[in-house]
Amino acid sequence: MGAVAGHGVGAPAEAPELASTVQGDGQAERTQGKHAEAILKLEPPQAAFTLKYRGEAKRMQGKYAEAIVHFDRALKLAPQDADALKFRGEAKRMQGKYAEAIVDFDQALKLAPQDADALKCRGEAKCEQGKHAEAMVDFEKALKLEPGSLESQPDSEAMWFYNRYFDLRSLSGQISPSSRWAIVGAGPVGLCLALSLAEYQMDAGFAEPREPxxxxxxxxxxxxxxxxxxxxxxxxxxRARDQVVTVQDAVVQLFSEAVQTCFEGERVWLHSRNVPVAEIEDKLLCKAQEAPFSRYIRIEKSERLTRRKDQAEFIQALPADFIVAADGAASLSRRAFPSKFVCPHSRGFSTEEQRIRLAETENGYAHADHVLGIILQQDARPPQEQSLNVIFTLAQNVYLLNSQKGSKGFLNIRVTKEEYDEIYRATGQRGCSFGSPIQLKLEESLDADDVNAFHKVKLPWLRRRIEEGLKLFGMRTEHMLGITGFQLMPAYVQHFCHVMQGEGRSDQQRVLLLAGDAAISHHFWPGRGLNTGLKSVKAIVRMLKSPTVAEGLRRYNSFMTKLRVREMQGRSGSMMPKSLQLDWGSQLLTNSGNGHQQMLLDCWHSAKTTDDLIPAAKTSEATNRDSFLRTCKLWRDFLERQPGWSHDAVTDDLLQTRIMTAVAKPKALELHMMVRSAFDNGPGRASGWPTSRQGGREVDPADDQHWA
Incomplete structure (x- = not known):
């Protein structure tokens, strides 16, 4: 049974005769890949068989939720239909619901134990769960049933996973404490790994090396x-990294006291601390160059490369047994080895990034989320209590302040794609990246000799959005240093190590591992990025205690897959559904020659426009203020009940004044945007952040259950 177009499931070897010519035509067109035509011709869906193939046509279009509805209906009519169970399992697998998919594959195989296709599908789902050893059992059973079936499908995910597993099986021996390590990237993840490896060598009683x-x-x-x-x-x-990150206490406590001192910060959120990234890097760098670590660690400045070929040659020439790529989300090290970390036939595969884009694995996700980062300069006196900053941040999904002392750090502002594109056009298609931020241009003209590294743009709607965000958190435009832009597209790899057998100058087996953002890059709104990266560090160190190299790498792969499923699909991915995207598009933009500022004023005073955002904000202002106040009180009550909350109580009077009556209260338009952006978490729960989609047990590298 050949897999269809890389989607994993093949058609039954002998399909029963269809009830009508129309249904027969529909099945034929489904087989030929004409999925839309098949759906039309398989109407009306009266029999289980028709429902099953209508669902299969939907699945082949990538409409997995719709396909599952049809499979469910088919299975109600014919619960013993092994093909329907297999097809539904594959649709669930493509949604990332691996456990549910495996249940369907298990049931299908009870009914049809000789179905090699179902075995391969279940093996792929187990690989996605990190259960590689179990997956290989399924693949090998499939090969016994249909010898050469994997080789006959070189474009299948099953074949790709099978080959990656055999790469690991080719490794022999144990991981020696005297192994040589090369770490590409001196960010927090790379430096933490270097310090942790040095501590491992010391704890293992390894004599001080003649050279690091x-x-x-x-x-x-x-x-x-x-x-x-x-x-x-x-x-x-x-430019130093201006971001302030939130690091969980439980993650910091995975490390030694020596490393923990590099993560001291301000208590802002629950069970965590806020620390500037540059401060973490500087402390870790100093620590790595002090005794006793300096006797085990060498820091080297390498040439900055831009071509994949050059990076591959650089990595292959490194004198190391284990090489760890910790060079960030755009990792050139990962991209230098195409198809080694991701199956190129998987849904969501990006050739340029050599990763799976989360948004492209599920039709319900937006392609990207668009965020502006307002770089802030620290005030000598905190502009506003951090307790209020946290409450206001949680109560909506437009503004996110992550700071130290209320001003040092970033104010992040979500914008629509249309608004983001207008900024891009206003900068002459230059954009506003971290390396080349922009500033807002005042209404008055600039002096001709005004020279600034920041590109200046004049966008009144953007000025207002930023001013209102700063005001919400007690700041003024004087706190703003510049503006950067991000297109957030969470992405991940499927395999976290590559065995470089005979690649480069050496014939020995060497391993390239991915860690941190190079392996899994998040939507940063829920604050998972660095925490995930630090967990990958501890997983690598724990890997060293495995009985063999192959076993250690299998366990690292398994742990990282579990971590990815929990942290990405279970947490940071909660910001990507289309239902959570800002929905006003280009309503605040204009291409007219009269100027955007005048359009805003005219629309506001007349409350007449073809778009509904401005008039709705005007007519619902009182309701919105009441709603936002109630939401903030719910968040306040929840936070103050928690044992880890470190702030003074926030009174009803303070919230009432701040939202309803103060001069600095939110303006009606921005208030409407915030209320409109809030996610409904269900009865009795505060709206705002989609926390109802973010719960669950932490995946912990120190937990034997997660490491097994």
Missing amino acids: LITVYESRWLVPSEGGGWKRNPDPAV
Whole structure:
């Protein structure tokens, strides 16, 4: 049974005769890949057989939720239909519902134990769960039933996973404490890994090496220090990372006391601390260059490469047994080895990124989320209590402040795709990346000799959006240093290591692993990115205690897959559904020559426009204020009940004044946007962040259940 067009499931070898010529034509067109025509000709869906193939046609179109509805109906009429169970299982697998898919495959195989196709599908689902050993049992059973079936489908995911597994089985021996390590990237993940590996070597009783066995390579931000060693480049043109990240206490506590001191920060959110990324990097870099770590770790400045071929040659030439790519979401190290970490036939595969884009694995997800990051300069006095900042952030999905002392860090603002595109056009199609931020241009003209590294744009709607966001958190435009833009497209790999057998200058077996954002990159709104990266560090260290190299890598793969499913699909992915995207499109934009500012004023005063955002904001202002106040009180009550909440109580009077009557209260339009953006978490729960989609047990590298 050949798999159909890379979707994993093949048609039954002998389909029963259809009840009508129309149904027969529909089945024929489904087989030929004419899925839309098949759906039309398989009407009306009266028999289980017709329902099954109508569902299969939907599945082949990528409409998995609709397909499952048809399979459910077919199975009510014919619960013993093994093909319908198999097809439904494959639709669930493509949705990322691996456990549910396996239940369907199990039932299908009870009814048809000789179905090699179902075995391969179940094996693929188990690989996606990280259960690679169990998956290989299924693949090998399928091969016994149909010898050469995997080889006959070189474009299938089953064949790809099978080959990756055999790459690991080719490894022999144990992981020696004297193994040489190369870490590409001196961010928090790379430096934490270097320190943790050094501690492992010390704890293992490994004698102090004649030369360091751990080398960290960094191409971006290092310059020689006056006293020897390395430091951050002070040149303003080499921008330090201004972001403040939220690091969970439970994650920091996975590390030694020596490493934990590099993550000291302000208590803002529950059970966590806020720390500037640059501060973490600087502390870790200093720690790595101090005794006793400096005897085990070497820091090197590497050439900054841009071509995949050059990066592949660089990695292949590294004198190391294990190489860890911790070079970020755009990892050139990952992209330098095409098809080694991701099956190119999987849904959502990006050739350029060499990753699976989460948004393209499910029709219900938006392609991308669009966010502006307002770079803030710290005020000597916190502009507003952090307790209010947290409450206001949780109560809506337009503004997110992640800061130290209420101002140092970023104010993140979600915008629509149309608004993001207008910014892109306003900058001459230059955009506003981290390396080249923009500033808002005032209404008055600029001096001709005004020279600034920031590109300046004049967009009144953007100025108002930013000013209202700053005001919500007690700040003014004077706190703003610049604006950066992000297209957030969470993505991941399916396999987290590559065995480089004889690649490069050495004939020995060496391994390239992915860690941090190079492996899994998140939507940062729920604050999962660095926490996931630090867990990958501890997983690599735990891998060293495995009885063999192959077993350690299998367990690392398994853990990282579980981590990805929990943290991405279960948490950060909660921001990607289309239902949670801002829905006003281009309503606040204009192409007219009269100017956007005048359009806003005219629409506001007349409350007459073909779009509904501005008049709705005007007519529902009182209702919106009451709603936002109730939501903030619910979040306040929830937070203050938690044992880890470290702030003073927020009174009803303070919230009432801040939202309803103060001069700095939100304006009606922005208030309407915030209320409209809030996710309904269900009865008795505060709306705002989609926390009802983010719960569940942490995946912990120290937990034997998650490591098994």
